[in-house]
Amino acid sequence: MTPETAYLLYFAFALGGAGVYFMLPRGEATKPAVGALFGLGSLIALSLVLSTRIITPDHTTYYFYLFSTIAIAAAVRVITHPKPVYSALYFILVVISVSALLVLLEAEFLAVAAIIVYAGAIMVTYLFVIMLAQQTSTPHYDSRSREPLLAVMAGFVLMAAIATRSADIAPSRVVASDARSQVTSPVVLVSDGATDEPTGTINEPLTRGNTLLVGASVMTRYVVVLEISGVLLLVSMVGAIAMSRKRVPMEGYRPAAPPLGQIGKEVEPY
Amino acid sequence: MWEFLTSQMGVSIMLAAVVFGVMQGVVAYSIYFERKIAAWIQDRCGPNRVGPFGLLQPIADGVKFIFKEDVIPGHVDKVLFVLAPTMMFIIAFIGLAAIPWGGQWLVDGKLVNIQVSNPDIGLLYLLGVGGMGVYGVVLGGWASNNKYSFYGAIRATAQMLSYEIPMGLCIVIVVLTMGSLRLEEIILPQTAYWSGAIPKWNIFLHPLVFLILFITMLAEANRAPFDLAEAEQELVGGFHTEYSALKFGMFFLGEYAHMITASAFISVMFLGGWHLPWLPWAQPEATSFAAVIVKMLVLGGKIAGFLFLMMWIRWTLPRFRFDQLMRLAWLGLIPMTLGLFMITVGLLYFGLHRSWAWTCGGDTVVLVLTLMYVAVSRREVSGRTPGMNVIGVGTAAG
């Protein structure tokens, strides 16, 4: 990565940080429109950086840009939307677009599994809890964030650090560490002529069925992990049931009784 | 042009357009037939005013849905209120993308799949899409900001989450038997014959799994007797109480599209998809264009059969009560499918998973065990068991 592209990347992240800061709920000071403007600028700068990495554009490139844009925009809305229901829905959008990116990476099985598990089960449960617990009016703790400036700075500095490092993939090291891999497929490493830095690129798809490969991997090399995750699921099931089974009133604490007969006036229905 | 049209992508695009267009009409007419069948079962005539035998009724309904005033009540969450029926509609339709409609077509010396998309993970795709189907109901119910709608949404959530487990297990059993997640490869082994006479359809291999999958499909499609989300007697209209005009129409169409997707899915999984025994056009070897049409018609006939079965069941059975619904899933279907799953895995280990005697024997064992459990269980249908109302006593107000 040349210094110019690195600076452009940092600029993109700075713009993005500003955008997220403006969009984060801060009561009256929230300016979603300004934030969206900054975010748009950031996305454009980012796409400029990423476009330098394209070797030969084909249709996957356009899909990549489409779905990564959706993923980032939706992710920003997940953390900035004052209503948790919308956050959850935007998160479903993130899951779907990340799954699309996984499909582009030829990981169809994981992509669909993510949709089934996240969108089909986990997020439904989240929505269930949100809808049961949350009123339609936005409570104060949703309209005010905690230390938005510091958090945004920390997050985006981290983002810049990780992204800059991971944009510098050195394939020679990667191939060396891949020597012990059992299930392999041809990886063709193409040199990025513009920057004279090598970049890992795949020209040939995985030949055997993706599900078969994942299954072989899970059932042979990582079978212990599989067993452990099964146990973990069992433990969490037991834990969740044990936790939500009985309501234990706290010592001396009485929950504030909701005002009677006021539903629809002072108290919004749910 | 012909080159493109006969390529896989051209066929996929055309098929997508055709399927989407035809399905709109089929969905509309399935509403008509639902009303007709309901009427016949109840000794009535059904729609017979618009056109001969009322055949233009769906068009009249469509016109009405479009031109009625589209009310958005003031207290609703507008974005989600508009989004919910759209989601219901779209999610019900996109499942059709993975259905293999007509086998393969030999054109210009190359074989083309009559399928919008033939992903490696067709079954999982359908499962994922089915899992998303609940969002329309949940969002519609919550966004309406109406207690009845909300109850409908909550019921739908709990119901779908519960019935997804036996459904997934049934699908896993089929996958274990057929050894593939690709729908076309699930159909192909089913086109063989036992002793030259009986097609190797999975329904003969796993009748109990078929039954359970059909029940869970009914529940997933929110059909009677599992339509608690819209129980008119208790919840006014359930999740679509506040909806009117085109939005209500989309909920309505979405429900029927969901039924069609589920029927196509279960036909492919258990009834050999486009295969019909002894009909030479509907064999995998037949790849002419006429054969493709015949295969599509065969699959369409199977879908129509399932639709009729669903409607017949709807106008026969009363709705479940919610605790009955939950008990059926958690104490009935899930243990049964778990037992079937383990038996199938065992048979797979010994290589007997495609032998009729062994799989049906396994199904019988599970059925007999269930019958024995049911016979000795002291629960009555009313759900009023001794000590049941003790739960909840002495808890803090929430």
Place this chain on the structure above:
Amino acid sequence: MIHDEDILELSEPSLSPAEKLFIPQILGGMVTTIAHMGKSMVGQNLTVQYPEQKRDIRLENYRGVHRLNRDEKDRVACVACFMCSTACPANCIHIEAGESPWEDREKYPVKFDIDELRCIFCGMCEEACPVDAIELTPHYDLVGRSREEMILDKEELLAVYDATRELKPRKNPHVTGYIGTGNRPGVTSDANNIDKEPS
């Protein structure tokens, strides 16, 4: 007050295993419904095709739209005694009385409005009328485009009489002694005979 002997203790029927399994019962129910469906499909259903077919109703006492009867000289038979509006439980009859231009009675209705939307078609007005001037007809498909249209005034009520005179002739009220306003076909009650005697 509910007496002990009126209370019927019920217990749930105990179910056989087949009934607990639902499936045989479900199949039995489905056989029943498909049998009904087969019967209906060959045309044996009970539905009356309403605008073309109409159910047979009893003309004498069907309580449909009101009418104001005319007497033998085609005058309105009402004497504006307000009995009907007093008896009306729905308060749907509004009468304004005026001095009668005829010699044989003192008052007659200048205005006689019935709000058919408020009316509950109980027939109390018919019972209350001393001269059998107001009656309910077998005419039941009354429609309108506005609420005002559904308030029938005197002329409209008389028109209803003209329209239904053939279908349901006016009773011969012996109290008024009017003659020639028609006889009810097929009814040979004492009332008919009594009415004829003064003539």
Place this chain on the structure above:
Amino acid sequence: MNSLAEYSVISAILFALGLVGFLTRRNLIVIFLSTELMFQGIVLNVVTYARLHGNTDGQAFGLFMLVIAAVEAGLALGMIVLLYRRRGTLDAEAWSFMHG
């Protein structure tokens, strides 16, 4: 054909956005949503690198991550329901007295 660096940049962005959300938001449910967002970034990254290596270990670990996410969601939601019942609020600050 894309180079894989882009995918890892996207995953880094998702991860960091999840971190920002985790730090700033006060609603318990949104906090857990942010952790799920971080999971998404990680899954994408792992699969990207696995693709680079040409094997499927990353996808296997993606699957295990899904399991972890499900476990986390089950426990976290159970806990949130419990906390909500005690306090009637989803504000994380309502429980700040638990420190030390």
